[in-house]
Amino acid sequence: PHNHQHHQSGWTSGQGTPSSQSLSTRRELYERDFPVYKQPVEVGCFSLDSERRFFNDGRQMRYYVEPDRNPHFDLRDGYRDRFIKRDDSVKEKLDHILRWVIANRSKLKSKVPSASSSALDVDFVTWRGHLTKLLTTPYETREGWMLAVTRFGGTLYISEVETESARRERENRTERHEEMMYWGYKFEQYTCADTVHALPDPGGVVNTNEAFCTVVQTRLADHRLLFSGEVDCREKDPEAPPPPACYVELKTSAEICTPKQRSNLHRFKLLKWWAQSFLPGVPRVVAGFRDHEGVVVSVETFHISKISHLIKNEYNCWKPTVCMNFCCEFLSFVKRIATEDSHRVVYLFSWEPYKDVTYSVHRDSQYSFLPQWYIEEITR
Ligand code: A3P
Ligand code: MG
Numbered sequence: 001p002h003n004h005q006h007h008q009s010g011w012t013s014g015q016g017t018p019s020s021q022s023l024s025t026r027r028e029l030y031e032r033d034f035p036v037y038k039q040p041v042e043v044g045c046f047s048l049d050s051e052r053r054f055f056n057d058g059r060q061m062r063y064y065v066e067p068d069r070n071p072h073f074d075l076r077d078g079y080r081d082r083f084i085k086r087d088d089s090v091k092e093k094l095d096h097i098l099r100w101v102i103a104n105r106s107k108l109k110s111k112v113p114s115a116s117s118s119a120l121d122v123d124f125v126t127w128r129g130h131l132t133k134l135l136t137t138p139y140e141t142r143e144g145w146m147l148a149v150t151r152f153g154g155t156l157y158i159s160e161v162e163t164e165s166a167r168r169e170r171e172n173r174t175e176r177h178e179e180m181m182y183w184g185y186k187f188e189q190y191t192c193a194d195t196v197h198a199l200p201d202p203g204g205v206v207n208t209n210e211a212f213c214t215v216v217q218t219r220l221a222d223h224r225l226l227f228s229g230e231v232d233c234r235e236k237d238p239e240a241p242p243p244p245a246c247y248v249e250l251k252t253s254a255e256i257c258t259p260k261q262r263s264n265l266h267r268f269k270l271l272k273w274w275a276q277s278f279l280p281g282v283p284r285v286v287a288g289f290r291d292h293e294g295v296v297v298s299v300e301t302f303h304i305s306k307i308s309h310l311i312k313n314e315y316n317c318w319k320p321t322v323c324m325n326f327c328c329e330f331l332s333f334v335k336r337i338a339t340e341d342s343h344r345v346v347y348l349f350s351w352e353p354y355k356d357v358t359y360s361v362h363r364d365s366q367y368s369f370l371p372q373w374y375i376e377e378i379t380r
């Protein structure tokens with residue numbers, strides 16, 4: 001049984017008197033039993049092509065081809081002459097997910113006969129990446145976030161707003177950083193084929209407009225979630241389990257030469273890798289370890305279900321239960337604050353490291369993000 005005497009709420013005010021207007025992110029407040037997180041179910045998928053056009057199908061799916069344990073993949077190859085980079089100054093907000101919802105709303109329609117036509121039978125619609133940021137918040141010391149929330153037809157839509165400091169960093173990346181961001185995509189090209197029977201083509205063009213996205217439904221405690229996330233590839237074995245259990249997440253990371261470096265991987269990188277893949281139920285991450293020249297020298301598989309055991313040997317390490325309990329409390333906080341049901345209203349939740357989550361309310365502002373076409377389609 002839960003020990004209610006020791007269960008402190010994260011809802012606080014600056015003075016320590018409970019006013020419920022902000023949410024604490026202190027780790028100690030979220031160390032309790034793991035909340036109910038239902039096995040995520042894939043309810044659909046969509047693809048974005050080389051020009052970022054939406055398709056309600058899996059045409060951009062790729063197939064994982066197991067590389068040599070000690071390959072010599074040159075991740076710098078093609079950066080100058082075979083790279084088409086997505087324009088990340090274009091903010092797509094929830095648009096692609098909303099397109100998917102419009103094309104698949106029969107799958108989501110409320111079973112309550114009296115419910116309005118716009119009722120979706122979920123509490124939250126968002127990107128997996130936004131939830132990843134929530135999961136890692138109690139351990140994040142560098143980057144804050146802003147999340148815009150609109151309640152519409154009873155559903156809460158969550159869409160990220162770029163912070164001032166994130167915009168500054170994006171506009172002032174060094175040439176080295178720009179190139180290193182390419183390395184992750186180049187690793188995908190070395191390990192993924194376009195069809196079940198094909199092989200990877202390291203001589204092709206890397207185009208980061210292309211994406212295959214899964215759409216999953218699940219529940220965190222009493223929060224019914226619908227979210228989408230980009231998936232790198234799937235196992236090609238026809239005997240492989242159905243999605244999302246056949247999906248594989250690909251990562252690159254600096255080569256590990258010392259116990260200290262291994263410890264840092266566990267303490268910092270595995271937190272992000274775990275959060276990103278645990279949410280949609282992707283069972284494994286394949287990591288390519290590269291040297292300073294961008295050559296992958298070894299490949300290792302990390303099973304998501306084993307990561308919590310791996311990190312238990314680290315002193316003062318992150319805990320999955322803290323991540324999930326914080327996310328759950330944040331969603332409860334949002335439900336309690338974002339009460340007015342209107343596409344014109346945005347509740348803007350903001351967080352900076354070492355501070356509490358706060359919010360502000362905006363009507364007909366620059367923050368509104370539900371497009372007119374969505375409002376019209378869904379209320380038809
Ligand atoms: P790596 O993570 O292997 O470096 P993802 O792993 O989520 O599929 O993303 C693919 C690649 O996109 C990453 O590969 C990285 O190169 C780039 N990328 C993703 N998120 C990023 C971020 N927040 N900042 C910089 N690069 C990012
Ligand atoms: Mg990816």
Ligand code: MG
Binds near residue numbers: 232249
């Ligand atoms: Mg990846």
